[in-house]
Amino acid sequence: MKPVEMVAPATGALELEIMGMSKRFGDVVALDDVSLHIPAGGFHALLGENGAGKSTLVKCLVGFYTADQGTVLVDNREVQIANPKDASQLGIGMVYQHFTLVPSMTVAENLVVARGALPAFINWHEERARLSDFMATLPFKIPLDKPAGSLAAGEKQKVEIIKQLYLQRRLLILDEPTSVLTPDEADEALGLVGDLARQKLLTVLIITHKFREVTAYADAVTVLRRGRFAGSGALPELTIEHMAEMMVGSPVAQDVAPRTQHTPVADVPPRLLIDQLCAQGDHGLPVLRGVNLSVRPGEILGIAGVSGNGQKALVEVLTGQRGKTGGTVLVNGLPYSGRRKEQTLNKVYSLPEEPLRNACVASLSVAHNMSLRNYDKPPLARWGWISQRAMRKQANGYVETFRVKTPGIDARIQTLSGGNVQRAVLARELSHPVELLIVANPVFGLDFNAVAETHARLLAARNAGAAVLLVSEDLDELLELADRIAVMSDGRIVFETPAEKADVRELGHYMAGGHEETEVMQ
Amino acid sequence: MELTRRFLPLVEAVGIPVMALLVAMLLFAGFVAAVGQSPLEVFVLLYKGAFGSSFSWQNTLLRAAPLILTGLAVAIPAQAGMVIIGGEGALALGALTSAVAASALQGASPHWVQAGMLLSGALCGGVWIGLSGWLRQYRGVNETIGSLLLSYIAIALLNFFVEGPLKDPASLNKPSTAPIGDANMIGNLPGMDVHYGLLFGAIFALVTWVILKFTTVGFALKTVGGNPRAAQMAGLRVNYWIVGAAFAGGSAAGLAGAIEVAAVQGAANASVVAGYGYAGILVAFIARQNPFAVIPVAVLIGGINAAGGMLQRRLDMPDATVLVLQGIIFVVIIASETLNGRLRLIKFKPLSPVSAAISAKT
Ligand SMILES: Nc1ncnc2c1ncn2[C@@H]1O[C@H](COP(=O)(O)OP(=O)(O)OP(=O)(O)O)[C@@H](O)[C@H]1O
Ligand SMILES: [Mg+2]
Numbered sequence: 017m018k019p020v021e022m023v024a025p026a027t028g029a030l031e032l033e034i035m036g037m038s039k040r041f042g043d044v045v046a047l048d049d050v051s052l053h054i055p056a057g058g059f060h061a062l063l064g065e066n067g068a069g070k071s072t073l074v075k076c077l078v079g080f081y082t083a084d085q086g087t088v089l090v091d092n093r094e095v096q097i098a099n100p101k102d103a104s105q106l107g108i109g110m111v112y113q114h115f116t117l118v119p120s121m122t123v124a125e126n127l128v129v130a131r132g133a134l135p136a137f138i139n140w141h142e143e144r145a146r147l148s149d150f151m152a153t154l155p156f157k158i159p160l161d162k163p164a165g166s167l168a169a170g171e172k173q174k175v176e177i178i179k180q181l182y183l184q185r186r187l188l189i190l191d192e193p194t195s196v197l198t199p200d201e202a203d204e205a206l207g208l209v210g211d212l213a214r215q216k217l218l219t220v221l222i223i224t225h226k227f228r229e230v231t232a233y234a235d236a237v238t239v240l241r242r243g244r245f246a247g248s249g250a251l252p253e254l255t256i257e258h259m260a261e262m263m264v265g266s267p268v269a270q271d272v273a274p275r276t277q278h279t280p281v282a283d284v285p286p287r288l289l290i291d292q293l294c295a296q297g298d299h300g301l302p303v304l305r306g307v308n309l310s311v312r313p314g315e316i317l318g319i320a321g322v323s324g325n326g327q328k329a330l331v332e333v334l335t336g337q338r339g340k341t342g343g344t345v346l347v348n349g350l351p352y353s354g355r356r357k358e359q360t361l362n363k364v365y366s367l368p369e370e371p372l373r374n375a376c377v378a379s380l381s382v383a384h385n386m387s388l389r390n391y392d393k394p395p396l397a398r399w400g401w402i403s404q405r406a407m408r409k410q411a412n413g414y415v416e417t418f419r420v421k422t423p424g425i426d427a428r429i430q431t432l433s434g435g436n437v438q439r440a441v442l443a444r445e446l447s448h449p450v451e452l453l454i455v456a457n458p459v460f461g462l463d464f465n466a467v468a469e470t471h472a473r474l475l476a477a478r479n480a481g482a483a484v485l486l487v488s489e490d491l492d493e494l495l496e497l498a499d500r501i502a503v504m505s506d507g508r509i510v511f512e513t514p515a516e517k518a519d520v521r522e523l524g525h526y527m528a529g530g531h532e533e534t535e536v537m538q
Numbered sequence: 539m540e541l542t543r544r545f546l547p548l549v550e551a552v553g554i555p556v557m558a559l560l561v562a563m564l565l566f567a568g569f570v571a572a573v574g575q576s577p578l579e580v581f582v583l584l585y586k587g588a589f590g591s592s593f594s595w596q597n598t599l600l601r602a603a604p605l606i607l608t609g610l611a612v613a614i615p616a617q618a619g620m621v622i623i624g625g626e627g628a629l630a631l632g633a634l635t636s637a638v639a640a641s642a643l644q645g646a647s648p649h650w651v652q653a654g655m656l657l658s659g660a661l662c663g664g665v666w667i668g669l670s671g672w673l674r675q676y677r678g679v680n681e682t683i684g685s686l687l688l689s690y691i692a693i694a695l696l697n698f699f700v701e702g703p704l705k706d707p708a709s710l711n712k713p714s715t716a717p718i719g720d721a722n723m724i725g726n727l728p729g730m731d732v733h734y735g736l737l738f739g740a741i742f743a744l745v746t747w748v749i750l751k752f753t754t755v756g757f758a759l760k761t762v763g764g765n766p767r768a769a770q771m772a773g774l775r776v777n778y779w780i781v782g783a784a785f786a787g788g789s790a791a792g793l794a795g796a797i798e799v800a801a802v803q804g805a806a807n808a809s810v811v812a813g814y815g816y817a818g819i820l821v822a823f824i825a826r827q828n829p830f831a832v833i834p835v836a837v838l839i840g841g842i843n844a845a846g847g848m849l850q851r852r853l854d855m856p857d858a859t860v861l862v863l864q865g866i867i868f869v870v871i872i873a874s875e876t877l878n879g880r881l882r883l884i885k886f887k888p889l890s891p892v893s894a895a896i897s898a899k900t
Contacts, residue, residue: 034718384761
């Protein structure tokens with residue numbers, strides 16, 4: 017490994033000051049007179065509930081939005097950042113909440129193209145050499161030749177961060193970068209970034225919902241509430257309770273009971289039975305190589321695994337987004353392929369990851385998106401005619417019960433904050449009786465209140481007799497919620513254990529591909 | 539302020555195309571001036587030729603009838619996220635099959651013959667464009683290119699059959715299929731010199747608009763067009779919807795071909811390939827793929843077409859002058875698409891305290 021200095025630019029970390037920034041979207045005041053100061057080499061965390069205005073603040077900062085008011089100072093000089101290109105020239109880079117890689121290009125191509133100002137002919141030999149040198153300085157490995165689109169969320173996010181480092185940024189803005197990373201992956205990524213900050217090579221502004229990361233890496237925090245400055249402080253003096261209190265604006269009730277004791281699962285035939293399921297990835301390579309699993313009513317089966325081992329494809333097959341190439345999927349004993357009729361008959365619902373991409377039509381209204389499950393059933397529709405009134409009534413009900421922050425049900429869903437898109441989908445999928453629920457990384461981007469609420473809803477669905485398949489890259493989440501945990505590796509289920517007997521070290525062993533060693537030894 | 543915000547989408551939907559039309563007119567005026575004519579005179583003649591008298595209105599509406607349908611051939615597939623430009627071919631094929639149907643049904647009552655012609659024309663056009671939807675979903679062929687290539691084939695087929703196996707020996711200087719017979723021709727709307735095709739087109743557009751706006755079919759189609767992955771998650775069979783939307787669009791163009799034969803030409807011949815399919819692309823884009831808006835826009839473009847003759851007679855400008863205007867409109871409309879969602883009331887940006895202090899110092 018080469019020393020980190022070689023990666024970093026000569027210019028080093030920059031000092032950032034934001035003064036009195038405001039931004040409205042129509043009637044919505046997303047930001048109201050927010051100020052923020054980060055010294056060079058600072059590791060600053062920006063906290064707040066879903067929809068508090070965190071993403072808006074940083075998007076204004078990098079010129080993605082134009083602020084209505086406000087001043088930005090870099091190294092004590094006022095700068096005008098009119099668009100992301102200006103920001104990039106100042107050495108400011110951002111990792112967005114959503115992914116920005118070009119799916120059809122390989123990781124290497126994505127990195128090289130991101131450098132911009134490319135010559136007419138790219139000397140790939142030279143570029144590869146430069147990339148390999150750079151990768152050698154990193155504490156983790158990334159497949160350079162895979163198309164970015166085929167990477168799982170965790171891998172994609174790592175590439176996004178690496179891309180920014182490769183571009184030699186002076187200020188790195190991370191908008192919920194670790195939502196899809198395992199704690200270990202998050203530590204790798206943030207550890208690297210933190211090292212650079214400590215050596216005053218990089219200033220970091222991070223948006224996160226995970227207090228663990230704040231206490232481990234940040235040296236100061238700023239909290240937003242409903243678009244306004246709600247407090248700030250230095251670490252380690254500031255406690256988690258204090259931060260949470262600033263976020264919600266009132267003392268936070270201690271977690272009542274994180275997990276009520278599970279009732280044992282009744283010994284009934286499985287509701288979901290998957291046998292020897294095979295499927296191919298986007299590029300014709302097998303990603304599922306004979307998956308066997310079953311989920312009974314009233315049970316949560318957790319699927320653990322390092323991202324990129326076929327969990328994504330498994331969820332896609334079950335939600336009808338990917339065809340299978342072999343094996344059977346039975347729901348209530350009947351073949352299931354994700355058609356609408358089958359979904360209705362078996363009451364199958366799903367919460368896929370990246371909801372804006374997988375479960376919403378971004379350019380259509382909140383009301384439309386909330387009706388996706390039952391637009392063709394009474395009371396929303398009769399004889400093929402849709403009742404706008406019923407549709408709006410349902411959407412308003414969802415917005416209220418699930419506290420979705422939206423300018424209105426007619427707003428395009430892509431204008432909602434990341435967490436609120438997730439809530440809108442949750443509302444749609446969990447407002448009807450559920451028999452089978454397919455869930456992937458359900459708390460991606462949710463604030464701590466919403467995480468607790470979502471987990472409670474999943475448990476409630478389970479207790480009401482739903483069979484839940486929960487794919488998550490967060491082991492803690494699985495240990496908290498699941499009745500049984502199965503580990504997926506290289507397109508197969510390689511290990512399975514009841515949750516109460518689960519041992520984190522053992523799970524980790526299998527997640528890291530440990531079964532292969534065992535096979536070899538036998 | 540509140541009102542402008544509420545109606546911003548509508549203002550945008552109408553305002554942007556209207557602005558684009560005005561800009562295109564301005565550019566066209568520049569062109570006219572450059573070739574040594576008075577723009578004012580040209581615009582006056584354009585207006586007169588399109589809407590100036592009852593005669594020019596009839597001329598305009600006659601052209602609007604097929605344009606409504608070929609506009610729909612673009613607008614319907616667009617709901618499902620497709621850009622289809624092969625309407626001309628579907629129209630040609632619709633014309634050909636309707637002529638074949640007419641000769642097969644000779645002897646039946648005129649209503650049956652007409653129904654048979656229109657249905658077979660629509661069906662064939664639908665299959666043709668449906669094929670480009672199929673190619674896209676199952677073979678990965680871009681539907682825009684696919685529909686264009688299929689369109690060339692369709693036009694070639696029409697020419698082949700009209701000049702070859704299906705040629706009526708009596709049609710000497712203009713090869714045609716056998717005439718469908720005067721009794722079988724579709725007549726005019728009561729009190730007008732415009733055939734029933736205009737009404738059929740308008741009904742097709744209105745029904746499409748109602749379906750898209752008020753029914754589950756429209757909901758599903760919008761979902762499929764907006765995000766196929768989300769549609770799959772909702773259990774919709776995306777492939778079927780895509781092919782279906784392509785079929786529906788193609789059937790509109792095929793119907794246009796059948797109407798041209800049954801109401802205007804009286805036989806299938808090369809005259810039906812008169813650019814209606816391509817002008818339909820323009821109609822759909824100006825109408826922003828809204829089936830309802832397709833009707834007035836088709837009348838507008840029909841009017842511009844109709845005025846071509848007037849320009850030729852009065853100013854001795856070539857017929858193609860109006861095509862230049864159409865081309866300019868098309869480019870400007872496409873360019874203005876990017877303005878979508880950026881139409882904002884220009885706002886005064888207050889000076890920040892710091893920049894105020896700095897500018898005071900200097
Ligand atoms: N382009 C937009 N148009 C209209 N409203 C918007 C737009 N972008 C954001 N908003 C609104 O601004 C508010 C703040 O959103 P923002 O994305 O900044 O929240 P956030 O703090 O990042 O939340 P999260 O933790 O859920 O990501 C929300 O109410 C959102 O609906
Ligand atoms: Mg956000």
